Amino acid sequence: MRGEVVWTRARRDVPPLPPLAANAEVDVVIVGGGIVGLAAARLLAENRRVMLLEAARIGGGATGRSTAKATSQHGPIYRSLVQDIGEAGARAYAQANEAAIGWIADVARAGDGDAFTRADAFVFARDADEADGLHEEAQVAARLGLPADLAAEAEIGLPHAGVLRFTNQGSINPSILLRDLAASLRGRAALHEGTRVVAVEHGEPCVVRTTTATVKARWVIVATQIPIVPEGRFFARVFPHAHAVVAARQDRLANGIMAISAGEPTRSFHTARVAGEDWLVATGEPFRPGDAGTQAAAFATLAAFLHESFGLAPELGWVNEDFRPMDGLPFVGPATGATPNLLVATGFDAWGITTGVVAGHVLAAIIEGREHPLAPVLDAARLRPLKGGSTFFTENARTGLRMVRDRAFGGRVANADAIRPGEGGVIRHRGQQVALSRDESGRPTAVSAICTHFGCVVGWNGVDRTWDCPCHGSRFSASGEVLCGPAVAPLEPVDLDAGPES
Numbered sequence: 001m002r003g004e005v006v007w008t009r010a011r012r013d014v015p016p017l018p019p020l021a022a023n024a025e026v027d028v029v030i031v032g033g034g035i036v037g038l039a040a041a042r043l044l045a046e047n048r049r050v051m052l053l054e055a056a057r058i059g060g061g062a063t064g065r066s067t068a069k070a071t072s073q074h075g076p077i078y079r080s081l082v083q084d085i086g087e088a089g090a091r092a093y094a095q096a097n098e099a100a101i102g103w104i105a106d107v108a109r110a111g112d113g114d115a116f117t118r119a120d121a122f123v124f125a126r127d128a129d130e131a132d133g134l135h136e137e138a139q140v141a142a143r144l145g146l147p148a149d150l151a152a153e154a155e156i157g158l159p160h161a162g163v164l165r166f167t168n169q170g171s172i173n174p175s176i177l178l179r180d181l182a183a184s185l186r187g188r189a190a191l192h193e194g195t196r197v198v199a200v201e202h203g204e205p206c207v208v209r210t211t212t213a214t215v216k217a218r219w220v221i222v223a224t225q226i227p228i229v230p231e232g233r234f235f236a237r238v239f240p241h242a243h244a245v246v247a248a249r250q251d252r253l254a255n256g257i258m259a260i261s262a263g264e265p266t267r268s269f270h271t272a273r274v275a276g277e278d279w280l281v282a283t284g285e286p287f288r289p290g291d292a293g294t295q296a297a298a299f300a301t302l303a304a305f306l307h308e309s310f311g312l313a314p315e316l317g318w319v320n321e322d323f324r325p326m327d328g329l330p331f332v333g334p335a336t337g338a339t340p341n342l343l344v345a346t347g348f349d350a351w352g353i354t355t356g357v358v359a360g361h362v363l364a365a366i367i368e369g370r371e372h373p374l375a376p377v378l379d380a381a382r383l384r385p386l387k388g389g390s391t392f393f394t395e396n397a398r399t400g401l402r403m404v405r406d407r408a409f410g411g412r413v414a415n416a417d418a419i420r421p422g423e424g425g426v427i428r429h430r431g432q433q434v435a436l437s438r439d440e441s442g443r444p445t446a447v448s449a450i451c452t453h454f455g456c457v458v459g460w461n462g463v464d465r466t467w468d469c470p471c472h473g474s475r476f477s478a479s480g481e482v483l484c485g486p487a488v489a490p491l492e493p494v495d496l497d498a499g500p501e502s
């Protein structure tokens with residue numbers, strides 16, 4: 001299996017946008033060129049001077065690495081959503097996500113036209129109990145105005161005990177969609193790639209410091225999937241989950257089937273045409289980022305699922321991460337009550353394509369002084385009774401323990417020679433924990449294994465060839481550059497020739 005994201009096969013050769021070259025002053029700075037940042041930019045660019053700063057390439061983050069379903073069906077969630085936030089709140093959530101699909105369709109229509117196709121989204125039951133649950137879910141979803149019904153005979157390519165169907169949803173190519181969004185902003189907003197934000201100082205104006213220049217802005221939206229700013233301590237209010245994703249060419253199923261299991265273990269798949277070929281993309285249950293053992297098991301389980309269910313073998317694979325919020329809903333809005341001009345959006349729990357567009361609408365409404373029905377529900381500064389509070393307590397306690405334990409003991413392989421070409425591992429070198437990887441020819445690259453966010457020891461992800469942090473989900477390239485936050489500083493290079501291993 002080759003480490004590659006299938007959606008990028010359709011990305012035309014788009015030259016990079018120029019990095020920020022000089023200091024500037026605008027109305028709104030948006031940090032991050034994923035679905036949230038670009039949606040907010042498009043909504044705000046009409047009436048405000050907007051600048052979007054992307055550390056790497058637009059679409060290279062979680063959005064571009066997703067399973068690419070644009071749907072209001074986020075698994076069978078609506079019964080519990082009604083219980084948690086009431087009928088009116090759940091209806092607002094449902095309708096905003098449905099509207100987001102239409103918004104995405106409009107963007108795609110004005111673009112190249114191959115970023116979006118209408119398709120149905122399914123939740124499938126594996127047994128009679130799950131099927132009963134879907135029956136109730138269908139009733140609640142329909143009551144909330146969603147296009148939901150039970151489709152007992154639905155052909156989803158798998159045997160099942162019942163299926164909940166949402167009609168008229170969106171099968172997207174996220175790579176093309178985000179490029180379309182960026183193209184739609186040409187001449188209306190300043191977009192810079194290769195521009196990493198390293199600090200944001202809240203104030204009037206806010207000051208945004210990048211690796212190349214400084215920008216002053218009345219408003220800053222931090223749309224970096226997990227905020228890179230400390231305000232709001234979101235790294236302790238969401239926790240990271242990684243997933244194996246695989247893709248295989250197929251010729252048996254129709255394109256545009258988007259399905260997810262009702263129960264555990266999660267199996268989710270999507271059939272789509274990419275660059276003239278028909279693919280099946282699938283993902284499964286979560287694991288801790290940087291845990292090589294569970295990652296390998298997750299890929300093996302998915303390979304077995306593809307083989308047993310569809311007679312396919314994974315050709316491409318990658319890892320994607322998202323963040324689970326402590327009470328089940330994303331955090332969108334001012335990071336804290338004391339920082340009204342510093343806005344964030346995080347905690348999409350693997351459904352951020354439509355909720356990311358919703359977040360963009362909520363953030364734009366806040367900046368424009370308008371009300372949005374979901375702004376109070378998603379309020380990032382909320383202190384709600386914690387649904388899932390015990391899980392959070394456990395996760396935070398585990399992370400705290402890991403930070404102490406990792407620094408003291410760390411992970412360790414016997415010695416540098418035990419790391420074979422194409423692999424990586426943490427060794428001790430002159431008393432320091434070193435993340436050592438080798439390219440296919442065996443040439444070593446060594447960087448500090450201590451995550452620059454809060455000091456956990458990173459773990460090797462052999463599929464993407466990255467160092468992933470188990471504590472709050474930062475990811476780094478083999479040579480130490482930050483790929484996603486909350487870290488903003490790279491892993492320091494280590495010179496292995498500077499002394500003997502210890």
Ligand SMILES: Cc1cc2nc3c(=O)[nH]c(=O)nc-3n(C[C@H](O)[C@H](O)[C@H](O)COP(=O)(O)OP(=O)(O)OC[C@H]3O[C@@H](n4cnc5c(N)ncnc54)[C@H](O)[C@@H]3O)c2cc1C
Nearest residue numbers: 032034035036055061062063067068069197348351352353
């Ligand atoms: C396996 C998996 C499958 C998924 N499938 C789906 C799906 O089918 N449907 C769905 O709705 N959701 C799905 N999701 C969830 C969805 O992908 C995310 O919730 C969503 O993409 C988050 O969007 P974002 O804009 O917040 O983040 P991103 O898309 O990650 O964008 C953030 C951007 O910020 C940039 N950045 C980071 N730090 C800095 C910095 N310091 N300076 C400048 N830029 C910076 C990054 O480079 C990145 O481009 C899935 C998630 C996973 C894990």
Ligand code: FES
Nearest residue numbers: 451453454469472
């Ligand atoms: S991401 Fe927080 S310690 Fe690594």
